[in-house]
Amino acid sequence: MDLHDSARLATPADAEAIAELLDAFNREYDEPSPGPTVLALRLNQLLTGPGTFAIVVGAPISSMGLVTIRTNVWLDGGIALLDEMYTVPAERGRGLGSAVLTAAVAEATRRGAGEFEIEVDEPDVDAHRFYARHGFPVRDPATGDRAFVLRTELTSS
């Protein structure tokens, strides 16, 4: 099997299967999840619009990436951000994540996005290596600098 060929753009019909994977992902890392039903509803909406796409591999889906394209004042086609990447434990180490990321960058390019961003925690060195291999080094090749993302949760009063 050529893994690159097997990665495909998801449709809203894949929302339920992707929701199951995202829910499993958060359970694996002990993060809260609203549950697969809520996620499937949101994904169905998001995948219908122009701002979100997903790349999936396998039937049933065993690896997925979710990408948001946001508008930006400097770039007509906006900026793509890899929101999620997940491969089911039994299928890891076979290059499925590589196929997903490669296809995600290609799809963002096809949609006219001017940049592709990935957020990664400092201790997650395996992810750093994986992303560097795919053209996303931690240090900007031109400046040698790293860039941080700062975040805070918002709670409406």
Add this chain to the structure above:
Amino acid sequence: MDLHDSARLATPADAEAIAELLDAFNREYDEPSPGPTVLALRLNQLLTGPGTFAIVVGAPISSMGLVTIRTNVWLDGGIALLDEMYTVPAERGRGLGSAVLTAAVAEATRRGAGEFEIEVDEPDVDAHRFYARHGFPVRDPATGDRAFVLRTELTSS
């Protein structure tokens, strides 16, 4: 003058003035800019839609912040990102940036965003201090970890 009170939500009518500031910002930092005319057209469009807002201070505007809210599968109200922050050189050190950031976080909260993100380069230590004072430390207070943003430019063939 109460600086907090003077920060206001921009309207599409402010697009030209904000475009002039963004263009000046990029010229100050030797970054390319498509020029104020193109920026004003884009801003006029973006500020008309739901995904972008700007906070401005002064008449004429001397300080501004530009925020994009992107959709997200985990958060119904999406994630806000501070795209730009700029104060004209003559007005720096008077707390205008604080007023803009405080109002930007309040407006993102009002719009229902679940998180607020800021990207900052590692060498920009003044910015780190400024953002930390406003509730955005470089290290996550819960985990002690930093998070990186990796990015690559996309060029369509």
